[in-house]
Amino acid sequence: MNDNKELVAGTPKIKINVPVPLAFCQGCQHGSATRVIWDSLEDLGLEDRIIWVGGVTCGTVSAFISDVDAIGPVPHGRAPDIASAMRRLSDKETIIITYQGDGDAIAIGTESLIQAAARAERITVFMVNNVNYGTTGGQMAPTTLIGQKTTTSPTGRGTNKEGFPINAAELVAVLGGTAYSARGSLTSPANYNKTKKYVKKALQKQIDDIGFSFVEILSACPANWGMPPVECLKWIDNTLTKQYPLGEFKDLDALV
Numbered sequence: 001m002n003d004n005k006e007l008v009a010g011t012p013k014i015k016i017n018v019p020v021p022l023a024f025c026q027g028c029q030h031g032s033a034t035r036v037i038w039d040s041l042e043d044l045g046l047e048d049r050i051i052w053v054g055g056v057t058c059g060t061v062s063a064f065i066s067d068v069d070a071i072g073p074v075p076h077g078r079a080p081d082i083a084s085a086m087r088r089l090s091d092k093e094t095i096i097i098t099y100q101g102d103g104d105a106i107a108i109g110t111e112s113l114i115q116a117a118a119r120a121e122r123i124t125v126f127m128v129n130n131v132n133y134g135t136t137g138g139q140m141a142p143t144t145l146i147g148q149k150t151t152t153s154p155t156g157r158g159t160n161k162e163g164f165p166i167n168a169a170e171l172v173a174v175l176g177g178t179a180y181s182a183r184g185s186l187t188s189p190a191n192y193n194k195t196k197k198y199v200k201k202a203l204q205k206q207i208d209d210i211g212f213s214f215v216e217i218l219s220a221c222p223a224n225w226g227m228p229p230v231e232c233l234k235w236i237d238n239t240l241t242k243q244y245p246l247g248e249f250k251d252l253d254a255l256v
C-alpha cells in the first residue's frame with residue numbers, strides 16, 4: 001500500500017467460518033452484537049488472547065462460528081461464575097468475556113452477575129438485552145417494559161404481579177467492584193460506533209487490571225416483538241431507550 005494512504009476498511013480478521021446457515025431470525029441483532037465485540041477485539045489486538053464464555057441465549061451460537069476460543073453454552077446464568085474461575089486459573093494476558101442474554105444475566109443469573117461485580121472480578125460481561133426470553137418463545141423477562149405484551153404477559157406487563165423492569169447497567173454500576181458500566185444500541189452506524197467505544201473501554205478496564213466491566217447492548221428481536229426489523233429499530237430508539245437510556249454509568253481508573 002502507498003505510504004500516504006490510510007486503510008479505512010478491509011476484511012475482518014475474525015470471520016464466520018462455519019459451513020452452515022446461521023440460526024438467527026431475520027433482523028435479529030445478535031449478529032451485530034457479536035460483530036461489535038469482534039470489531040473491538042480486533043482493534044485492541046485481542047483476538048488471539050480471548051476466551052469467550054457463551055451463556056444460554058439465541059446468541060450462544062456466536063461463540064462457535066469463528067476461530068475465537070470459546071466455551072458454552074455454560075449452565076444458564078452461570079457464565080460470570082465460569083468466567084471468574086477461568087480468570088483465577090489464567091495468566092493476566094488472557095482476556096475473559098461472557099456473552100449473555102438479559103434473561104441469562106439478570107433473571108436466572110442475577111446472583112452470579114452481581115456477585116462477580118461485587119468481587120471485582122477482572123472479567124467483562126456483555127448482556128444483550130432484547131427485553132424477553134427469545135430462545136424459548138418470547139416469555140416476559142425482568143427487562144420487559146411495563147405494558148409490553150409477551151407470550152406470558154399477553155395483556156401487557158403489569159406492575160402489581162409482574163413488578164418493574166430491572167436496569168442492569170445502572171444496577172451493576174453502584175457495586176464497588178465495578179470499574180465500568182455502559183449501555184449501547186446498534187440501531188444506526190453512529191450508535192454502533194458509540195457501542196464499540198463502550199465495548200473497547202470495558203475491555204481496557206480488564207487489560208489494565210482495574211475491576212469488573214459490563215456493557216448492556218439493546219438488541220432487536222423481531223420474531224418475538226411481532227414487528228418488522230426496521231420497526232424494531234425505531235421502537236428501540238423511541239420507546240426502549242426511555243426505560244433504558246444509552247450512555248456510560250461508571251468509568252473508574254481505580255477502585256476506591
Ligand SMILES: Cc1ncc(C[n+]2csc(CCOP(=O)(O)OP(=O)(O)O)c2C)c(N)n1
Pocket residue numbers: 056057058059076100101102103104105128130132133134135136141
Ligand atoms: C436451568 C435452565 N432453565 C431454563 C432453560 C431454558 N432456557 C433456554 S434459553 C432461555 C432464555 C434465554 O433468554 P435470554 O437470556 O433473554 O436470551 P435470548 O434468547 O433472548 O437472546 C431459557 C429460559 C435452560 N436452558 N436452563
Ligand code: SF4
Pocket residue numbers: 023024025026027028029030058130134135220221222223224
Ligand atoms: S427469537 Fe429473537 S433473539 Fe432469538 S434469533 Fe429470533 S430474533 Fe433473535
